Amino acid sequence: MPLNKLETSIIDYKNSNLENLQLVELYKAMLKPRMIEEKMLILLRQGKISKWFSGIGQEAIAVGVTNALNRDEYILPMHRNLGVFTSREMPLYRLFSQWQGKASGFTKGRDRSFHFGSQEYNIVGMISHLGPQLGVADGIALAHKLRQEKKLTAVFTGEGGTSEGDFHEALNMASVWDLPVLFCIENNGYGLSTPTVEQYKCEHLADRGIGYGMESYIIDGNNILEVFTKVSEIAESIRNNPRPVLIEFKTFRMRGHEEASGTKYVPQELMEEWEEKDPLTNFRMHLMEKGILNKDMEEEMQSEIGKEIEEHLQKAFSEENIESDESLELKDVYKETEFELFEPSDKTENIRFIDAISEALKTSMQKHDNLVLMGQDIADYGGVFKITEGFMEEFGKERVRNTPICESAVVEIGMGLSINRMKAMVEMQFADFVSSGFNPIVNYLAKVQYRWDQNADVVVRMPCGGGVGAGPFHSQTNEAWFTKVPGLKVVYPAFPYDAKGLLNTAFNDPNPVLFFEHKALYRSIRQDVPVDYYTIPFGKAVRLRKGNTLSVITYGAGVHWAMEALDELEITDADLVDLRSLQPLDREAIFESVNRTGKAIILTEDSLYGSLASEIAAMINEYCFEKLDAPVMRVGSLDTPIPFANALEKNYLPKTRFKEKIRELIEY
Incomplete structure (x- = not known):
């Protein structure tokens, strides 16, 4: 030497x-x-x-x-x-x-x-x-x-x-x-x-x-x-x-x-x-x-x-050079997990969307004593939406932790907790702010299981969406940033029942989950929800209405806009599919519906170009082409930042354009 x-x-x-x-x-x-x-x-x-x-x-x-x-x-x-x-x-x-x-x-x-x-x-x-x-x-x-x-x-x-x-x-x-x-x-x-x-x-x-x-x-x-x-x-x-x-x-x-x-x-x-x-x-x-x-x-x-x-x-x-096994490569993107079904009880209470989120957080904290909640103002103050109000008194300030304004570090801390045998929830005060924590989500959480078999047991909660006059920095629905990234799971419920069951599942899943919660639904949507703990599997859409003339595929607030439009237009023979889970995506439910109706329209609140609606439309075109009686149609928000003033925001969102597109599809 x-x-x-x-x-x-x-x-x-x-x-x-x-x-x-x-x-x-x-x-x-x-x-x-x-x-x-x-x-x-x-x-x-x-x-x-x-x-x-x-x-x-x-x-x-x-x-x-x-x-x-x-x-x-x-x-x-x-x-x-x-x-x-x-x-x-x-x-x-x-x-x-x-x-x-x-x-x-x-x-x-x-x-x-x-x-x-x-x-x-x-x-x-x-x-x-x-x-x-x-x-x-x-x-x-x-x-x-x-x-x-x-x-x-x-x-x-x-x-x-x-x-x-x-x-x-x-x-x-x-x-x-x-x-x-x-x-x-x-x-x-x-x-x-x-x-x-x-x-x-x-x-x-x-x-x-x-x-x-x-x-x-x-x-x-x-x-x-x-x-x-x-x-x-x-x-x-x-x-x-x-x-x-x-x-x-x-x-x-x-x-x-x-x-x-x-x-x-x-x-x-x-x-x-x-x-x-x-x-x-x-x-x-x-x-x-x-x-x-x-x-x-x-x-x-x-x-x-x-x-x-x-x-x-x-x-x-x-040692022989490694050979690619496609099934193994795809399998290793996520930590393998077996969904544990907890059946809902018959006892229910009529609660708001926001209450369902809070209940899921509380019951998951009780179920997982190694779960730590982190976010800006979530402790004494209870969060800007009051979802964690009273949590600090029940679970202690060690497990319900206020953080400085540093989204990147908090996501990374969640990753570190997972490495050291704990679970983490990171609340983005608004989904828009996730851009400040984007790097560790897409380059660390998403890739770590595939790279060296270390899971990221982290749930990132994402209060999102427009219709509340909050402007360009508090109103985005940015799920498409993450559905593209292998290794992440993305969930986007539209009803209190789904929100509670899916959030419970998110905390049981050892993989990173982006959980989108539409702010406009927090206090405007009520539903009878089981009082006890229950879970809903990821990757399973639900058919809200069954029909044979066309398929409406949507999620989040879009579900409610679609029901409102169908009622106003007196369309009673439409198939309405609520995706609930965006990654994994229930492609079978989509294809079954479209193959039966022959017409499809996809509604998203996201700006249209590069949205998940575009990916779903491409899949329908590829796998259902022979059954189609009309072009697959997409409806989304304008390709601009989301504006503040009421008239501007109303025109930005796709509700009015959706009704026009449905008429066009029916008449095709």
Whole structure:
């Protein structure tokens, strides 16, 4: 293994209370990822792996932090933290298979490098968007705190990632909630090619802790003893006094962002300066100077590690390349779950749509003692719609949690709770605000089960819809943003009975569910609803009216508009299908209706272009074409933002146009 020409250590290794054996083990723990990386760089040049993000020169951080934590404490590493994985003693052949895209890897060939996690080793890998894992760490830590476990969670980011909004949201949430999180910033000088002077103005990133009321430290990231001893001390303190701590590790990236990037943008004198600070070489010299390590021991270590690398490489190379199995690929998008039917009782009460939502939340909180509700103003205030009024008194402020205005971090916390064996509900105060949490929903919650078999047990409630004069930012019905994304389930009830049963099902389902609730229906629609707990399966539409002349397919407020229009036009022979569930979609119910009537019209409140109505129309055209007696018609809102003034909003919504289209379809 190549070492630089340093003959004596230039890093100041202060005396520690560590035994000689422990010092040698720390050196060996750094040596192993270094040797693996050097082998990977050879394989990269040979074309046997596709990409590599080198952590050479930064091994002390990953190794020091991992060894300072207990084995059952979660770590969320980044690209350059191979030492986390090796220190947790992951089988090397599985890592090599992962990097080659083979089945024995952790993602079945579906993701690469360190974009994976493993519950067995309490490691949660990154996604390319970097920031979301910080909030996920908050959620994992929250679960520990709620169970009163003396554990912390460590999460890594680079100096570049600290510019993302997720960084600020996650640190703020952790501070406000006193979460036991160790935020580790690896300040390695460059974000790809952008130097730190072009990324932030503060002198030290650790200074940002002040703004969050959070203690922070600066540690020499190339000094393994300083990293290990200081983090061990901080970790023990956090376990006994739960709170977040920010650590900035000063280090340097000795190779490119990834190997193809190179390092031509780095001044040569800077490279030479940091090469002299190599954590492995310096610690080796220190141990030899102290007589703790000698050349024979060094050679024996290298031989042992080299043999392990070669054996595991051969095992990974000998594994056959993965083949695609379409049925398996589709099956793994969602966590498999068996719907549990709870029959409704005969005892009913006449309640509003909003009451049904509240009852489902309450009974689900009683059924699932690991369910946590989060949202703006949902605790003392009871939410802007008063759906959770009285919940804090019944279930306590630990499980009914007000949040700051930070939709992204709250969704990520929900993901973290799920990783740590809990359930989460996130209330978007208005569905429009989900755009601020869009990234973690579509890139984390939706993909995590498919990527590494970790479900996202999160329900996101979405008060939505127009007709109430709330304007462009409080009136959208944006379900089409999510029905397109594999891995999400999308539900949109129109009646109190369905709302209660479907929301109960959402909390039983281990997959992420977007649950849309039309605000205009909250207090305007009443129905007799069973008093007791019951469930309704996803993916099952309901026929509200049966007829043979045409099929009306809709959901949400559109159901009520359709009934109103059919009554006004005195159309008694129409099939009216309420979808209820948009993903999964009851295609069979749609096709059965259209094949019988020969005419179809799809009504959505969403703006028409790119709406779910367009997808349903395409499916009908593809699968029911021979039975059609007229073109499939779609009716939706105007392709404009939703306006505020009553006359403008009335024209925006599709109610009037729907009546005209029905007449046109009947007369065709």
